Amino acid sequence: MGWEVVLSEPTSRPVLELGVRLSPAELCLPVKAFLGHVAALRDRVDTLFLPRIVCTCVSGDWFFGCPKAIALPDLTRAVFDSLPLIVEPVLDRQILTEEQSFRNAMPGRNNRSHVRKALRLAKAAATDAALRTRTAGSPLHMFLDQGTKSEGRGTGHGGPAVRVGVVGHSYLLFDSGLNLGVLDKVKEAGAEPTVVFPTAVEVELEAKRGSAPNWYYELELLAAARRLLESELVDGLLLVASFACGTGAVTNELIQRAAVHRHGVPTVTLLMDEHTGEAGLVTRIESFIDLLRLRKR
Amino acid sequence: MKVAFPYMGTAPIALNALLRTLGAQVISPPKPTRATIELGTRLAPETMCVPFKVTLGNMVRCLEAGADTLVYVTGSWSCRFGYYGRLQAQILHDEGFEFRLLELSHDRIPAIINEVRAMNRGRMSSAVVNGLRALRIGWLKSTAVDETEARFRRKMPAVRDPGACRRLLATMLEEIQGAERPAAIKQVRGSARGRFAALPTNGRIRMPRVKLVGESYCVVEPFINFDIVARLGEMGVLVDPFLTAHRWLGFHGFRLGKDEVLRMRALSAPYWRYCVGGEDQNSVGQLLLAAQDGFDGVIHVHPFGCMPGTVVQPTMTKAARDTGIAYLPLSLDEHSSETGVLTRLEAFVSLIEKRPGERHGK
Numbered sequence: 001m002g003w004e005v006v007l008s009e010p011t012s013r014p015v016l017e018l019g020v021r022l023s024p025a026e027l028c029l030p031v032k033a034f035l036g037h038v039a040a041l042r043d044r045v046d047t048l049f050l051p052r053i054v055c056t057c058v059s060g061d062w063f064f065g066c067p068k069a070i071a072l073p074d075l076t077r078a079v080f081d082s083l084p085l086i087v088e089p090v091l092d093r094q095i096l097t098e099e100q101s102f103r104n105a106m107p108g109r110n111n112r113s114h115v116r117k118a119l120r121l122a123k124a125a126a127t128d129a130a131l132r133t134r135t136a137g138s139p140l141h142m143f144l145d146q147g148t149k150s151e152g153r154g155t156g157h158g159g160p161a162v163r164v165g166v167v168g169h170s171y172l173l174f175d176s177g178l179n180l181g182v183l184d185k186v187k188e189a190g191a192e193p194t195v196v197f198p199t200a201v202e203v204e205l206e207a208k209r210g211s212a213p214n215w216y217y218e219l220e221l222l223a224a225a226r227r228l229l230e231s232e233l234v235d236g237l238l239l240v241a242s243f244a245c246g247t248g249a250v251t252n253e254l255i256q257r258a259a260v261h262r263h264g265v266p267t268v269t270l271l272m273d274e275h276t277g278e279a280g281l282v283t284r285i286e287s288f289i290d291l292l293r294l295r296k297r
Numbered sequence: 298m299k300v301a302f303p304y305m306g307t308a309p310i311a312l313n314a315l316l317r318t319l320g321a322q323v324i325s326p327p328k329p330t331r332a333t334i335e336l337g338t339r340l341a342p343e344t345m346c347v348p349f350k351v352t353l354g355n356m357v358r359c360l361e362a363g364a365d366t367l368v369y370v371t372g373s374w375s376c377r378f379g380y381y382g383r384l385q386a387q388i389l390h391d392e393g394f395e396f397r398l399l400e401l402s403h404d405r406i407p408a409i410i411n412e413v414r415a416m417n418r419g420r421m422s423s424a425v426v427n428g429l430r431a432l433r434i435g436w437l438k439s440t441a442v443d444e445t446e447a448r449f450r451r452k453m454p455a456v457r458d459p460g461a462c463r464r465l466l467a468t469m470l471e472e473i474q475g476a477e478r479p480a481a482i483k484q485v486r487g488s489a490r491g492r493f494a495a496l497p498t499n500g501r502i503r504m505p506r507v508k509l510v511g512e513s514y515c516v517v518e519p520f521i522n523f524d525i526v527a528r529l530g531e532m533g534v535l536v537d538p539f540l541t542a543h544r545w546l547g548f549h550g551f552r553l554g555k556d557e558v559l560r561m562r563a564l565s566a567p568y569w570r571y572c573v574g575g576e577d578q579n580s581v582g583q584l585l586l587a588a589q590d591g592f593d594g595v596i597h598v599h600p601f602g603c604m605p606g607t608v609v610q611p612t613m614t615k616a617a618r619d620t621g622i623a624y625l626p627l628s629l630d631e632h633s634s635e636t637g638v639l640t641r642l643e644a645f646v647s648l649i650e651k652r653p654g655e656r657h658g659k
Binding site for chain 1: 342343344345346374375376377379380383384387388391568569570571573574577601602603604605607608609610611612614615628
């Protein structure tokens with residue numbers, strides 16, 4: 001579309017603290033980090049791209065984003081006094097096609113064939129990125145060296161090898177500025193963290209069961225947990241969520257009930273917020289892994 | 298069929314009558330208590346919002362009292378409320394309770410009609426007749442409750458003995474609950490004006506007016522909001538909640554008030570462009586409306602961790618700053634202490650009373 005793209009830096013403590021200062025205390029960690037990133041970007045750009053991702057259709061039913069994600073543009077406008085121009089395509093397929101929403105959002109750049117071509121390219125890139133995410137085992141594949149694909153350090157601590165399935169929103173699980181490097185901590189404790197990325201087919205199957213809540217992010221978590229429990233046969237499940245995450249409260253409850261009642265797999269939930277301390281996190285991960293190891297013996 | 302449904306404010310008075318006329322037996326939960334909320338908190342996910350915990354506790358009480366069918370309003374939208382039914386059903390099944398889940402949503406209307414037909418021994422004609430009778434009785438009771446509560450709210454700040462005012466409200470609600478025939482309900486409703494007017498006044502004529510906005514359950518359920526309407530009334534403040542049980546039933550149950558929805562959308566548009574649930578758009582719109590109508594303050598109540606309720610807060614603050622109206626956000630959950638909330642309310646009231654300017658004392 002002829003824009004030069006400026007990205008914010010990876011989440012760091014100062015960025016997060018900026019966000020925490022701007023946000024009401026009750027909001028979840030990722031939203032606070034988001035506000036920090038906006039604060040870091042707003043003087044460096046003349047346009048902010050803030051899509052309002054409302055809902056998407058999965059196997060014939062509507063699945064929504066969480067209210068906080070949908071309201072991000074409004075939240076941003078309320079928090080900052082001065083902002084660059086905001087381009088805010090409303091992605092609500094119940095009302096608008098994607099093409100219409102992008103054309104409405106960008107007056108002056110809404111040439112139909114241009115927008116169509118851009119959307120086609122973007123979709124191809126997204127499909128490609130999803131594929132690479134699955135092969136690399138991380139959505140950060142573009143930043144990873146080819147050789148460093150996650151390999152657990154295995155049984156450095158002695159005793160049987162334990163496999164821990166990790167489930168969490170990717171914006172939390174793969175942002176080490178937010179999660180204090182939880183995946184590395186699991187490795188350091190001597191277990192192998194397993195993160196899976198469900199395919200589109202798995203997500204659709206999850207939606208068809210009819211028991212899933214109507215949030216599209218959560219479908220992926222439920223599908224991931226299902227694969228970890230049913231075919232990956234992990235020894236334990238680590239649920240990583242942010243404090244005050246509304247959708248997570250529901251999904252984690254469903255996953256925990258399935259894991260404990262139907263599969264007999266122990267779970268532990270790590271709630272992250274800006275006050276989470278590294279030592280506390282390590283203690284909880286280590287004790288969970290010790291417990292899994294004892295069970296295995 | 299013994300039916301139970303989630304409890305909210307005075308809504309059960311009308312809903313019980315409606316369901317009973319339809320042919321169902323209704324199990325109505327005892328009023329929520331500390332024990333109910335603790336029961337709900339023990340079973341519910343830790344970071345779930347407080348209406349979920351209270352209604353879950355209530356449902357356990359109903360099941361213990363013999364309910365075999367739980368009725369929920371469900372649906373697919375962004376707020377967690379749409380998912381209450383299915384998650385509570387799963388939790389209660391895991392706890393070993395046996396019951397049937399009946400979900401009320403737009404795509405299940407044929408199934409709901411079948412239920413009503415089954416309650417009338419499969420006869421469609423009597424289902425229709427009873428359905429219309431049920432709607433009439435429900436509507437009459439609901440309007441009677443609303444009228445009584447409105448009189449109570451207006452009288453409370455000016456009454457000499459607030460205790461007598463509260464007792465009159467309780468008596469009248471019981472009378473409405475007990476009234477079976479339409480004429481009897483209308484008679485109670487008609488007497489509200491005279492009975493509240495007969496209470497001796499304390500001579501106060503001018504009183505600050507406060508608009509109560511926020512999430513439906515917190516606005517309507519006195520147990521969760523620490524009876525905020527009556528408490529502020531005792532402090533001499535006239536409270537106008539944007540939502541009452543009656544309006545909730547009409548507004549959300551039958552989707553009345555389209556004009557008002559459009560009006561709120563237009564008013565809130567500069568601040569809030571997309572409704573995500575939890576009465577967010579209404580809260581912003583009502584705050585702006587309250588400022589236009591010369592209210593002295595706005596109190597915004599929402600459950601702690603409520604997704605729409607928390608994300609709308611900076612917008613509310615900004616709108617309040619832009620219009621100059623006093624604004625108090627209150628986040629409520631099972632740990633909120635009555636004393637803490639009262640202290641904040643008292644501080645807020647003395648702030649609006651001492652505020653200079655033309656707004657106060659209209």
